[in-house]
Amino acid sequence: MNDNFLEPQPLGVPCPQCQKELQLKKGRFGLFVGCSGYPDCDYMTSADFDPGTDVTCPDCGSGKLVQKTSRYGHSFYACDRYPSCRFSVPLPPVAEACPKCAYPVLLRKKTTAGERLICGNSDCDYKSAIR
Template sequence: MSKIDQQLFSAHEHALEKEYETCPQCGQSLQVKNSQHGPFLGCSAYPECDFKRPLQQHGDITKVLTGSSCPLCQHELALKQGRYGMFVGCTQFPECQHIASLSQATATDIACPNCKSGHLVQRKSRFGKLFYACDSYPKCKYAVNEPPVAQPCPECDWPILTVKKTAAGKRLVCPQKQCKYKSEPI
C-alpha cells in the first residue's frame, strides 16, 4: 500500500470551510444549508432561531449606467442580476420600483386577431422559448407559440395561421383549438 499524505486531505477540508458572519437575531454562527430551492445561509441554533438568508442576493447591482435616468424618479439606472437574468432597474430600489427588460420585442406587421387594435410581437419567455403576443398586454393577453402568418384560415376565417414544423415538413395550421385546419407540407 502507498502512503497517503494526510495533510492534503486536512488542507482540502479547511479550504471548504468558509467563515460566515453571525446571526443578526441570536448571535450564533450562520451555516450553509441546502433545501429543494438551493443553498442558503441558516442559523446554527435552528430550531430555536429561524433566521435564514439566500446565499446569493438577487437584484445585486452589477454596473451603474452613468448618464441614464429613471423615468419615475430621475436617479441613475443600474444593470442588475435578478432571478430570471439581467435587467435594468433604478438605483433607489425599494423606494423606486422601476425596472426594464434588456431584451427588445421584435415587432411584426400582423394585427392581433383577438383585440384587433394591437400587433403581434416576438417575445422570449424566461426559459428562452420564443412566442408571439399582442403588444397591448395586459389589456389583451392573446399569444401563440409558432410564428404567425397574415393569412385567414380557409375553414373558420380566423385572421391568422401559424407555421408549425412537423415530421412531414412545415405546415400552415389554424391556432384556434376548435378548428382542425392543417395545410399540405410547404
Template sequence: MVGKIDDSLFSAHEHALENEERCPKCGSALVIKHSKRGPFKACTGYPACDFIESLNHNDGHIVKELGMPCPECGNELVLRQGRFGMFIGCSAYPECQHIEKRDQEPEAETMDINCPECRKGKLHEKKSRFGKAFYACDAYPKCKFAVNQKPIKGNCEVCGYPLLLEKKLAAGIVKVCADKKCQHKQGQ
C-alpha cells in the same frame, strides 16, 4: 448484504429541542412543527400564545462577501439567500437597503401582426416565468389572446381565420390555422 441503517439519522430533527427551549413570550415549551412553508418552532401554549419562529434559512442570510463597495453607503456588497432566491445587497442592512437590480432582458419588440381576437392590439413575444416564449396581445388585460407557436401573417384557406402559426414537425415547418376549432395545415 444490507447493512443496518442508523435510525438516529431520521429522527435528528426531533432532538433539535432536547434541551427544551422555552418560548420567549410566555415561557412554555417550544415544539417543532411542519407546514407547506417548511419546519418551524411553535409554542405549546397555543392559542393563548401565538409565538412561532421559522427554521428555514431563507431570511436574507449572507452567502458570500463580494469585496465591492455599496454605491449608497460605501459598506461591502454581499450575496444573500432570500425568500425569492439569491440577490446582491448591502452588508449594512437594515440601515442601508440598497439592492442590485438584475439586468432585465429588453422587452421583445411588437410584431406587425394584428390580434385576431380584439383586432385593436398587436402581437408581441413574451417569456413565461419558466423562460419559454409565447406570443400575446399588447392590449392585455382587456384582451387575453395568447399562443405558444410563432404567429405568421396570413388567413386560413379553409375558415378564413386571420392568423396562422408556424408549427415545427418532424417533416419540417408547416403553417397551421391559429383557430383551435380549425387547425388546418396549409402548404408552404
C-alpha cells in the same frame, strides 16, 4: 456589450423616476431594464429587443402580438393590450388568413419533417404543406 453578460450593462438613459442611469440586467425571467439606483429606486421595464410582430390581435383588433416568456421559461405570443385583452398563442404568428375558415392568424409550427403553417383557430384543422 461586454463579455460577461451577467453583469448589468449601462444604457446611458436616465431613469424617469430618479434620473440615475438605467441598466440592462438579466433576471430569472430573462432580460429587463432597471434603475442603477436599486433598491432606493425600483423602476423596472421590459427589454424591448423583440418589440413584437406585425400581426394584429384577432380578438381585440387593435393590439399587436408580442413575444413573451412564461415563468417556466417558455416563449409565447400575446396581445400587447394585456390585461384588457388576454389573447395568446404558443407558436409564432403569421399575418395570413386561414384558407379554410378565414381566421386572420396562422401559426408557424416546426416539425421534424419541416415547417408548416397551422390555423390559430382551435376549431379548424387546417395545416399547410410542409415547406
